[in-house]
Amino acid sequence: MPQHFLLSPKAKTLSLVKIMRMSEEEARKAFQGLRWPETDGEPICPECGCVEHYDLKTRPVWKCKGCGKQFSATSGTTFHSRKLAIRDILAAIAVFINGAKGYSALQLSRDLAVDYKTAFVLLHKVREAIENAREAGALKGDVEVDGAYFGGYVKPANERKDRKDRRKLENQTGKRQVVVVVRERGGRTVTSVGKTEAEGVQLVARTVERGATVHADEASHWDRLAAAFPIKRINHKEAYSKDGACTNQAESFFSRLRRAEIGTHHHIAGAYLGAYAAEMAWREDNNRVANGYQFVMAAGAAALGGKSERMCGYWQRRA
Structure with missing residues (x-):
């Protein structure tokens, strides 16, 4: 092996x-x-x-x-x-x-x-x-887009009778934010922080070259991308990859960001969430680069x- x-x-x-x-x-x-x-x-x-x-x-x-x-x-x-x-x-x-x-x-x-x-x-x-x-410039080829929510955690009450439905807006803190990632296969990763995943539609419009194929899940707001891009959709209830459509590289980015949150920083929400997301995007893009060269890149x-x-x-x- x-x-x-x-x-x-x-x-x-x-x-x-x-x-x-x-x-x-x-x-x-x-x-x-x-x-x-x-x-x-x-x-x-x-x-x-x-x-x-x-x-x-x-x-x-x-x-x-x-x-x-x-x-x-x-x-x-x-x-x-x-x-x-x-x-x-x-x-x-x-x-x-x-x-x-x-x-x-x-x-x-x-x-x-x-x-x-x-x-x-x-x-x-x-x-x-x-x-x-x-590096700047439009993303090309096959591009994956997805979003994940961070921050705004509401601790459940001790006794079951006192617990509230945390999915409802009135029971949330208002501090919840979403990180949207747009990732070019074999290329660069672009991130943005907003209030809803639907804001990622504008991010794709700004960062992806016309003609590139966009891969997204079944969330309804991604339907708007079909007017400007060839789009492939994947239903994660059925499979993670099917008929050439998948968002596995976007999920890989979120896996690294979640592990950074849970195992290293414990709290990456708020005003600095965008900085942590950008760091993990850089790490994902350079995960096959020797650490000595990464050091020169960062120090330079x-x-x-x-x-x-x-x-x-x-x-x-x-x-």
Whole structure:
């Protein structure tokens, strides 16, 4: 029997030990190489683009000869204004990558001996960076669409006589959200968060190329897709795959997201649900990519991306 890719040596090219044995200077050089590959890691001023600079002896920063601004290796990146050592940030990205079903902020806070909020913000910045760096463009070929609900859990009463029908709107919390996934077979995965699964019709219209074949279940709102796309429907009461129609890859995404919710994070609802969904979409799309290359992708996305729009105001309670 052939060995599964994830168990093979080709899948394991990232060494956390090597990262933790780096000095801070070596880690900074590595980050510079990811941020400024065109100059082989030599600093470029993020304000004016000048390559001429002074090295400050008191701190690991530079002063631009063009505009006079001081900047560091992380200035203007996803980790702008960071306080953690760059080696610790690279180590955090490494353990984030190796978590097949995600990596919790509580566990990272223990691993790095930092406050929970520090770990929480750091991981969300990594999620935002990889989400922003993902390839754009319309999905083609065979595309699967489905939705699943998260959050808004209502705990049932202890005694049977006190329990209410949680399917009714008046007995719900109003916090329930749906993640809609549109997944190209052998290609990319796109996610969106909304109140109802029917909002996925517009998501398909925005992200799927005309002429692509859409696979969906028997939910009535997907009927509207037939006016614009060739569509195949699958009735899950009869089978999971029949006559070439199935949504198994969309279900695979939800399986990973559910396992991340149940086994790793325990709570992924609310304002951050979209970030967790985007992370799992990225993991699904790269599940046959060596972890060393995934690390370069994530660290490079953070180095080349701008300041975090979602998390930069977290400490001022704006996020």
